Amino acid sequence: MAMANIDFTNLPRRMALTATVAGLIAAGLVCAVAWAMASVPSWWVSAPLAVLVGMAGVGIALAISLFWHQRIGIADAYLRRLAQLDPRDMTEETVSANLPQLPTEFPLGPALERIQAAFTRFCTQIQDAEQGRALLDIRCRRASQQSEQMSQILAGLAEPVLVVDQYNDLVLANRSAEKLFGFQVEGVEHRALAKLVKNQRLIDLLKETHSRSTGTARTDEIEIVDDVGRPCWYSVTATMLMAGATSTDTAPHLAVVVLRDISSQKAAQRRNAEFVSSVTHEMKTPLAGIKAYVELLADGDAEDEATRDEFLDVINTQADRLQRLIENMLNLARIEAGAVRVNKAHCSLNELLEEALDIVQPAAQRKSIELVAELSPMHIRVFVDRDLMLQTAINLLSNAVKYTPDGGRVTMRSRLVDDQVEFEVQDTGVGLSEDDCERIFDKFYRVEKDSQMASGTGLGLPLAKHIVSDVHQGNLSVTSRPGEGSTFVVTLPGTKQMTKVFERSTV
Amino acid sequence: MPLRLLLCDDDLAIVRAAEFKLSRAGYEVECAGDGQAGWEAIQRQRPDLLVTDCQMPRMTGLQLCEAVRGDAATRDLPIIMLTAKGYELTEAEVRQRYGVLKLVAKPFSPRELLKSIDAVLRGDNPAPACGESAQTIEPSVAS
Numbered sequence: 001m002a003m004a005n006i007d008f009t010n011l012p013r014r015m016a017l018t019a020t021v022a023g024l025i026a027a028g029l030v031c032a033v034a035w036a037m038a039s040v041p042s043w044w045v046s047a048p049l050a051v052l053v054g055m056a057g058v059g060i061a062l063a064i065s066l067f068w069h070q071r072i073g074i075a076d077a078y079l080r081r082l083a084q085l086d087p088r089d090m091t092e093e094t095v096s097a098n099l100p101q102l103p104t105e106f107p108l109g110p111a112l113e114r115i116q117a118a119f120t121r122f123c124t125q126i127q128d129a130e131q132g133r134a135l136l137d138i139r140c141r142r143a144s145q146q147s148e149q150m151s152q153i154l155a156g157l158a159e160p161v162l163v164v165d166q167y168n169d170l171v172l173a174n175r176s177a178e179k180l181f182g183f184q185v186e187g188v189e190h191r192a193l194a195k196l197v198k199n200q201r202l203i204d205l206l207k208e209t210h211s212r213s214t215g216t217a218r219t220d221e222i223e224i225v226d227d228v229g230r231p232c233w234y235s236v237t238a239t240m241l242m243a244g245a246t247s248t249d250t251a252p253h254l255a256v257v258v259l260r261d262i263s264s265q266k267a268a269q270r271r272n273a274e275f276v277s278s279v280t281h282e283m284k285t286p287l288a289g290i291k292a293y294v295e296l297l298a299d300g301d302a303e304d305e306a307t308r309d310e311f312l313d314v315i316n317t318q319a320d321r322l323q324r325l326i327e328n329m330l331n332l333a334r335i336e337a338g339a340v341r342v343n344k345a346h347c348s349l350n351e352l353l354e355e356a357l358d359i360v361q362p363a364a365q366r367k368s369i370e371l372v373a374e375l376s377p378m379h380i381r382v383f384v385d386r387d388l389m390l391q392t393a394i395n396l397l398s399n400a401v402k403y404t405p406d407g408g409r410v411t412m413r414s415r416l417v418d419d420q421v422e423f424e425v426q427d428t429g430v431g432l433s434e435d436d437c438e439r440i441f442d443k444f445y446r447v448e449k450d451s452q453m454a455s456g457t458g459l460g461l462p463l464a465k466h467i468v469s470d471v472h473q474g475n476l477s478v479t480s481r482p483g484e485g486s487t488f489v490v491t492l493p494g495t496k497q498m499t500k501v502f503e504r505s506t507v
Numbered sequence: 508m509p510l511r512l513l514l515c516d517d518d519l520a521i522v523r524a525a526e527f528k529l530s531r532a533g534y535e536v537e538c539a540g541d542g543q544a545g546w547e548a549i550q551r552q553r554p555d556l557l558v559t560d561c562q563m564p565r566m567t568g569l570q571l572c573e574a575v576r577g578d579a580a581t582r583d584l585p586i587i588m589l590t591a592k593g594y595e596l597t598e599a600e601v602r603q604r605y606g607v608l609k610l611v612a613k614p615f616s617p618r619e620l621l622k623s624i625d626a627v628l629r630g631d632n633p634a635p636a637c638g639e640s641a642q643t644i645e646p647s648v649a650s
Contacts, residue, residue, distance in 0.1 A: 281562070284591035288614035289520035295616055296524060301531060314520050366519075366540075 020065045027057030074100075075108045082116065087123040088130060095120050160234075160259040165252040166210055168193045168203065180259070182227035199224055202236060202257075209238040209255050216240055221262065233266040234259040271445070275458060282325050289318035331391065332459055335466040342385045342471055349380040349414055353423060356393035357412055364401050364410065371397075372411040380414060382421055382492060388467045392476075395460040396425040396488050404429035404485075419494040426487040432480040440478060441465040468492070509535045510628055511552070515545035515571065516560040516589065521613075525558065528617035529624065542566025546574050553581055556628060558620070561590035572605035585627050587620075589613060 031054045081099055090098075095116060102109050154161060160177035164170055170191045178184060183196045194203050201222045209218045217239040225231050241254045293311045302308040334340040357373055364371045382389070393412075400410040408428040415422050432440060432447065439445045441461050468476040468490050480486035512534045516522045519540075526536045537554065539545035543565040549557070557575065561568040568588055575581045588601060591613035601607040609623050 281591045284613045285518055285521075288591065289518065289524065291614040292521065292524035292617050295618060296527060299618060301528060314523070318520055 020061060022061065022064070024058070024061060026061055027054050029057070031057070071106065071108060074102065074106065075112060078102065078112055079115070082119060085119070087119070087126045089127075090120070090123040092120045095123065159261075162193070162197075162257040162259075164193050164206060164255055164257065166255075168206055168210070170196060171252075171254060177259070180224065180226055205236060205238050206255060206257065209240055210253070212240060224259075232261060232263045235262045236260075271458075278458065279325075279329070283322060286318035286322040286325075290315050290322075293318075328391075328395075328459055328463060331388070332463045332466065335463070335470060340388075340471065342388070344383055344385050346381050346383050347386050349382045349421060349423065350375045352382075352384075352386060352390055353393055353412055353414055356390055356397055359394055360397040360401060363398060367401065367404070367406045367408075369401055369404055369407070370409040371401075372409060374411055374413045376414045376416065378416060380416060380421055384472055384492070385467075388471055392464040392467045392490065393423070393425075395464045396490075399460055400425050400427035400429060400486070400488075403427070416494075417491075421492045421494060422489060424487055424489040426485065428485045431482045431484045431486055432478065433482050437478050437480055441476070464488075464490075509533055510556070511535045511537065511554040512624065513537050513539065513545060513548055513554040513557050514559075515539045515542065515557065515563070515568070517541050517563045518560070521560070521589070524617055525620060528621055532621050532625075534624070542568060542571040545571050549575065549581060549584070553584065556585045556587065556624060558587045558589060558624070561588060561596065569601075569605065572601075572607060576606055587611060587623060587627065589615060589620075 031050055033053070035050060078100055085095065085098055099116065102112065106112075154172075154174045157174055158176060160180045161172075161174045162170065162177050163172040170185065170193050173181075173183075173185045181197050185191075193206070197203070199222065201220065202224070205218055205220050205222070209216075212218070217237050219235060219237045222234050222236050223231055224234050236257060236259050238255055238257045241256060293315045296302060297308065297311055302311050331340070353375060354373065357371055361371055397410065397412065404410060404427045410428075411426045413424050413426070436447050440447070445458055445462075465476045468474045472492055474490060474492040476488065476490050478486055478488050512529055514522055514525055514529075514536055515538075516525075517540055522538045522540075526538055529536050537548055539548050541563040542559070545557070545559060546566060548554075557571075559568045559571055563571075566574075568590070572586055572588075575584050575586065586605065586607045587609045588605075588607045589611050590596060596610070598607075598610040601610055608627055611620060611623065
């Protein structure tokens with residue numbers, strides 16, 4: 001503060017000294033005049049007169065000095081007080097209140113009042129500047145917080161984000177982008193994107209985006225091989241930043257690229273296409289039988305009654321097969337939509353499993369697979385929807401037969417474990433990898449290497465899982481190792497528990 | 508001496524229907540339940556024509572075609588392929604890659620199959636007799 005630097009300490013002393021010196025000079029002058037006058041009359045008259053006049057001069061000088069010393073003391077106290085005031089928290093009123101009252105008709109009053117007014121103005125200016133600085137501080141802090149937040153948001157985004165300038169040099173990349181393309185932006189400025197990202201379609205997309213006006217976006221689906229060499233599909237959107245964001249003409253024209261992983265969507269599309277393909281294949285096969293035999297009958301190729309009966313029988317069997325397939329699909333759709341009508345009743349588990357074995361027997365025979373029943377000697381009563389549970393047992397058995405090489409064995413077991421009922425289907429088939437074991441109950445999933453072994457829709461196991469878990473509050477699990485066969489185990493709550501569950505669900 | 512045909516399909520009903528029609532037309536028909544059995548039958552005695560399904564256990568129809576074309580003794584064996592495959596196969600592809608003369612789509616007409624076989628064995632340029640099979644099988648799903 002400039003005010004605080006003014007040194008008021010020596011002011012009164014200097015002023016008193018000046019007054020005294022002035023008094024002494026005046027006394028000297030008076031003495032000189034007296035001496036001059038003394039040359040006229042005799043010395044005894046002039047000498048005492050000179051002394052008297054000199055003393056009078058000294059007295060006047062002392063009086064003047066005293067007069068000013070007192071007033072300068074008041075002014076000094078006033079200015080000292082003023083210098084002590086903090087201009088940051090003073091208003092016009094508080095300045096007046098904090099300063100000593102000046103005597104009326106005080107000769108230095110107008111000068112001190114001007115100083116006070118200047119000080120008050122100075123206070124206002126200081127306070128305005130302080131306020132401005134505080135406001136600026138807040139804005140600065142807020143801006144830096146926002147900037148920090150933005151970087152954190154950008155870094156935390158699962159979607160890879162890149163920003164490039166008009167020369168396709170990389171300006172910014174978040175962690176996901178660094179990971180996807182396997183580079184580190186830190187410490188290196190201005191890098192050609194084409195050298196960092198080996199994907200011509202992405203580079204072309206950016207070139208095209210740069211040629212467009214600001215604010216427009218281009219989107220493309222691009223296959224990118226990630227850092228571990230796995231091909232992934234991304235939906236890539238490149239947007240030219242608005243001109244306002246870069247403010248000046250000389251600022252670089254930036255384009256921001258956001259990548260969204262659509263691999264799972266692509267996989268779902270592929271699974272759906274495969275599903276439709278396998279469903280149509282499954283449907284066409286019995287339909288082919290029906291059409292062929294109808295034509296043979298229509299053409300009169302079957303000349304005797306026995307052949308005609310045989311053909312009609314085949315048509316009937318193929319129609320049944322088609323119907324089963326359609327029912328499988330409908331059941332799955334119904335269960336998934338929660339629209340299945342469940343008719344639970346008490347029945348014998350062993351009888352149900354034997355019926356399933358009988359149905360699958362012809363298929364097993366064709367592949368010379370031994371179908372073994374190791375059912376519990378106890379009468380196990382279960383409270384289930386018989387049709388749905390039969391479907392589950394058939395699906396598990398026919399699945400085992402399908403993926404067991406000729407001459408293998410499929411075993412059906414049932415048992416009571418504590419209060420729970422279990423039945424399992426064990427085969428000597430091709431087995432499943434750990435990954436397959438996890439995905440085998442996904443709808444439409446088919447083990448790729450085994451898909452040539454047998455036709456299927458990828459619906460049987462998901463349907464069985466739904467029936468056991470959702471409809472009967474049980475559990476269907478699989479244990480398997482490649483080449484060592486698989487065991488599918490169905491666990492159902494005991495009859496008492498099941499009845500309770502049912503009663504609760506019907507209340 | 509009747510001409511010998513080998514029918515290769517894992518679906519018994521299909522095999523029986525085709526065998527019935529073709530035998531009545533005077534051909535000597537041998538049947539095989541999968542690609543492997545088919546290949547063994549071919550090696551035992553080379554037929555005059557092979558009719559094979561595409562999707563079969565042990566050895567698929569395409570693998571069987573590869574085996575046939577890879578063996579000097581059977582390289583020029585005429586092949587007709589029966590298939591219920593959807594969009595994965597086109598006639599142009601199997602014709603070019605496996606030398607399959609005709610792709611017959613299931614469901615098929617035994618009458619038209621017989622016509623195609625007659626045409627192939629007479630050495631005619633097989634006319635698009637088998638309805639759907641003459642067209643390229645388009646994807647059955649909207650992409």
